Amino acid sequence: MRKGERLFQLLNILRSRRGVVTSQEIAEQLRVSQRTVYRDIQALSLSNVPIESEAGVGYRLRPGFNLPPLMFEEDELEALMLGVKMVQGWSDVQLGDAANRAFDKIKAILPDPLHTRHHQQNGWLIVPDFHRSHVSRFSDDLRAAIKGKRQIEITYQSLEDKQSRRELWPLGLVFWGRVWTLVAWCQLRQDYRVFRIDRIQQLSQQEVKFQTSKTLSLPHYIAMQESKDEGYADSTAQCKSSGSKD
Incomplete structure (x- = not known):
C-alpha cells in the first residue's frame, strides 16, 4: 500500500471513532507495524491535521475537525456523469459497475444542494446500451x-x-x-x-x-x-x- 493511501485510510479510521484508538488497533487495521503508525501520525500532524494523543491510551481527532469536501462545478459533475454512462453503455459489466461505484463515492461527498440537484436532474443524460453485450x-x-x-x-x-x-x-x-x-x-x-x-x-x-x-x-x-x-x-x-x- 502506498503511503498516501495509507495516510488517507489512517485519517478515515480516526474520523470514524468518537473516542481514542490505540496504535495497535490502527496497525492491525492497516496491516503495518506500530512504528509505521507513529511515523504516519507524525506526518499527518506536520500537515496540520489536529490529532490529539493521550499517553498510554491512544489517538483521536480534535472534535469539530472535518476534511474540506471536494467541490465540483455543475458542468464538471455532468461531465463525470457522462463518462460513467459511456463506460456503462459501451464497455463490459465489470467496468460499468466499477464506474458506478466510483461515481457513488463522488456523490457521497457532494454538498447537499448539489447532490439534490444532481439527483433530480440526472435522468436527462442517457447513453443507450442496447448492444452492450x-x-x-x-x-x-x-x-x-x-x-x-x-x-x-x-x-x-x-x-x-x-x-x-x-x-x-x-x-x-x-x-x-x-x-x-x-x-x-x-x-x-x-x-x-x-x-x-x-x-x-x-x-x-x-x-x-x-x-x-x-x-x-x-x-x-x-x-x-x-x-x-x-x-x-x-x-x-x-x-x-x-x-x-x-
Whole structure:
C-alpha cells in the first residue's frame, strides 16, 4: 500500500471513532507495524491535521475537525456523469459497475444542494446500451490478457464470413464509437493486425507471455498509422469496415 493511501485510510479510521484508538488497533487495521503508525501520525500532524494523543491510551481527532469536501462545478459533475454512462453503455459489466461505484463515492461527498440537484436532474443524460453485450464481448478476457501480456488464440469471422484461427499478442483496445477493436501483433502475419471484438467467435488465453518494445506496442502502431501518407482517418475507416487488414 502506498503511503498516501495509507495516510488517507489512517485519517478515515480516526474520523470514524468518537473516542481514542490505540496504535495497535490502527496497525492491525492497516496491516503495518506500530512504528509505521507513529511515523504516519507524525506526518499527518506536520500537515496540520489536529490529532490529539493521550499517553498510554491512544489517538483521536480534535472534535469539530472535518476534511474540506471536494467541490465540483455543475458542468464538471455532468461531465463525470457522462463518462460513467459511456463506460456503462459501451464497455463490459465489470467496468460499468466499477464506474458506478466510483461515481457513488463522488456523490457521497457532494454538498447537499448539489447532490439534490444532481439527483433530480440526472435522468436527462442517457447513453443507450442496447448492444452492450455484443460490442463488449470477450473484453474481460482481453483486458486480462493485455495487462498480463499473455498470448491469446482466437477464432475470427470476417465480414465476408471467412473463419480463421490466429495466435496474437494483444496490445490494446480501441473504441470507434460503434465497435471495439483489438490491436494485436499477429504471429501468422508477423505484423500488426486489427480485429473487431464482435467478430471474435472464440478466445482462449495461453501460457505464453510476450514483451512489448518501442517497435512493438500500441503507441508504435498508432504512430505508424499517423505517419502514413493517406492519413489516420483512412486507417480508422478501414478498421471499422473490415476489422482486419488481411
